Amino acid sequence: MRQCLTSPDGGYYTSRTEGRDQFGQKGDFVTSPEISQMFGELIGVWVVAEWMAQGRKSTGVYIMEVGPGRGTLMDDMLRTIRNFKPLASAIEAIYLVEASPSLRQAQHELLCGDAPLEETDIGFQSTSKYAPDLKIIWCEDVRFVPKDPSQTPFIVAHEFFDALPIHVFQSVAPSPHASTSPSQILTPTGPISNPAWQQQSQQQGNQWRELLVSPTAPPSAITTSSSTSASAVGDSKPEFELTLAKAATPHSLYLPETSDRYKALKGTEGATIEISPEALSYAADFAVRIGGSASQTPTSSPTSPTQPASTYRNRAPIPVAFSKPAPSGAALILDYGPTATIPTNSLRGIRAHAAVSPFAAPGAVDLSTDVDFMALALAALDASPAVEVHGPAEQAAWLAGMGIGERAAQLVKRALERDRGMPAGGEGQQREKEGGGAKADLTETVKRIETGWKRLVDRGPNGMGRLYKVMAIVPYVPLEKGKPRRRPVGFGGDVAG
Numbered sequence: 001m002r003q004c005l006t007s008p009d010g011g012y013y014t015s016r017t018e019g020r021d022q023f024g025q026k027g028d029f030v031t032s033p034e035i036s037q038m039f040g041e042l043i044g045v046w047v048v049a050e051w052m053a054q055g056r057k058s059t060g061v062y063i064m065e066v067g068p069g070r071g072t073l074m075d076d077m078l079r080t081i082r083n084f085k086p087l088a089s090a091i092e093a094i095y096l097v098e099a100s101p102s103l104r105q106a107q108h109e110l111l112c113g114d115a116p117l118e119e120t121d122i123g124f125q126s127t128s129k130y131a132p133d134l135k136i137i138w139c140e141d142v143r144f145v146p147k148d149p150s151q152t153p154f155i156v157a158h159e160f161f162d163a164l165p166i167h168v169f170q171s172v173a174p175s176p177h178a179s180t181s182p183s184q185i186l187t188p189t190g191p192i193s194n195p196a197w198q199q200q201s202q203q204q205g206n207q208w209r210e211l212l213v214s215p216t217a218p219p220s221a222i223t224t225s226s227s228t229s230a231s232a233v234g235d236s237k238p239e240f241e242l243t244l245a246k247a248a249t250p251h252s253l254y255l256p257e258t259s260d261r262y263k264a265l266k267g268t269e270g271a272t273i274e275i276s277p278e279a280l281s282y283a284a285d286f287a288v289r290i291g292g293s294a295s296q297t298p299t300s301s302p303t304s305p306t307q308p309a310s311t312y313r314n315r316a317p318i319p320v321a322f323s324k325p326a327p328s329g330a331a332l333i334l335d336y337g338p339t340a341t342i343p344t345n346s347l348r349g350i351r352a353h354a355a356v357s358p359f360a361a362p363g364a365v366d367l368s369t370d371v372d373f374m375a376l377a378l379a380a381l382d383a384s385p386a387v388e389v390h391g392p393a394e395q396a397a398w399l400a401g402m403g404i405g406e407r408a409a410q411l412v413k414r415a416l417e418r419d420r421g422m423p424a425g426g427e428g429q430q431r432e433k434e435g436g437g438a439k440a441d442l443t444e445t446v447k448r449i450e451t452g453w454k455r456l457v458d459r460g461p462n463g464m465g466r467l468y469k470v471m472a473i474v475p476y477v478p479l480e481k482g483k484p485r486r487r488p489v490g491f492g493g494d495v496a497g
C-alpha cells in the first residue's frame, strides 16, 4: 500500500503526470471539502470553539493538517479563522504534512498565491496569502514537525488515515500437515528457524497468519482466503492477489497480540483483522502533542526476539519522552470506518469514481481501507495520560451539531442579497466563495449550496453522513462533582462564552 500510494517512483499520490488530478469529477474521487466550502468552514469554527473553551491562548498556537490534498479544507478553515482576530494573531505557523510534491505545489498555489516556496531543513516554507507574517510549512512526515511543550496544536486529518498501509491477519486452526515447521517463521528473505517461538507455536489453538500480496498464481495453485473477494472486483484478472502465509511472519507473531480486541477474535477460525501500525503511530503522535507522553523516561520500542527494535518503529506509542505541563490543543480526525469494530476485508481500489480491484494497475489506482477508530482512540489514550477522546460521531450528526443547516441558509441568503444588489450582511470580513457571479449563476449557486449540504449529511445506507465519522482528541478534564463532563462542540457540547 505504501509503495502504491507514496513511493517516489510510481506512487499514486507522489508521481502525478502533468495535468492529471486525483480529485474532482474528472479525477478518481471527490472529498467533502471539494463538495462544499461549508465543510472546511465548520472545521475552522470547531477549532475556534476549542480554542475558546481552552482559555483563548494568545500565543504559541499552531495548526497542522495531515494529508491536505488540494489544500481546499485548509483554505476554507483559514478564511473562517481570519474572522476571529485574537485566534488569528495567536497562530504562529501552519504545518502541512504531505508526501506528494505535486499536491504540495497545488496547496502552495492555493494557500500562498505568489509568495515564493523555499526549501528548509525540515521541508518547505512559504507565507499565507491572508497574512504575510503567517508561515506555512510543509513536512513529508509528522516526525519533522517540531514538538514544543509550550505550544498549542490544532490538528486536522481528513481522509488521511484511510490511506495509511495496513497489515491483514487471519485466524487459522492448527494444521498437522503444515508445509513449514511450526518453529519456522517466514521473513522477506525466506523461512528462518527460531527456537524462541517454538513453545508458542506448539501451543494448542488458532494462530494468526498474515495475508500477503503476491503475484497471481496459476488457477490450480491459488491459495485463496476469504478476503480475496476484493480482488474479484474489476474487469481483468489483476497481477496480484492476497494469499495466506503458510507460516507465521514477524508481524503475525507480534501485531495481533498487541490488543485485547484482536486477542478476543483469535479463537474464531477465519476471523480477519486489519491493523495499521502507522495509523496508531500518528494517533499517538497527536495525543502526545496535546497532552505530553505517558512516560517521562524513554521507553524502548516493543521488540520481537527475531527482529531489531527498528522493525516496529511505526507502532504506538512513540518512544520519545515529551513532558507537557499544561495540556492544550485538539485533534479532529474525519474519515470512514466502523465506530467500534475492527475493519475486515476493507482494502479497496478506487478509479474514476468506481470501485476496482486494489491489485489492478498499482500506482494508478487509489487505495484505501476503513479506519479503525477504536484502535486510534486506544493508541491516543495509551500514548498520553492527559488526553480524552470524544466520538466517533457520525458525520451527519457532527455537521448538524456544528450548524451546517444554519450556515447553508446564511450562504443562500447572501447569494440572494447579492443578486438583488444589496450589501452582504454578517461578518463583513468574510470573503464568500459561493456566489458573487452574474445573476444567471444564482440558481446554480443556491443549488450547489443545497446539494452539497445534503450530500455531506446524507444518512442513507451509503450516504457520507452515515459512513464518515468524526473523532476528537482533547486535553483530559477531570470530572468535577455535580458538574457534567465538558464535551467539545459537535460531540454534545456548547460553545463556551
Ligand code: SAH
Residues within 6 Å of the ligand: 005, 006, 013, 031, 032, 033, 034, 066, 067, 068, 069, 070, 073, 097, 098, 099, 100, 103, 140, 141, 157, 158, 159, 160, 163, 164
Ligand atoms: N484531506 C484531503 C485529501 C485526502 S487524499 C481532502 O479531504 O480532500 C490523501 C492525502 O494524504 C493526499 O494529500 C496524499 O498525498 C496524502 N498522503 C497519503 N499518504 C500519506 C503519507 N503516508 N504521508 C503524508 N501524506 C500522505
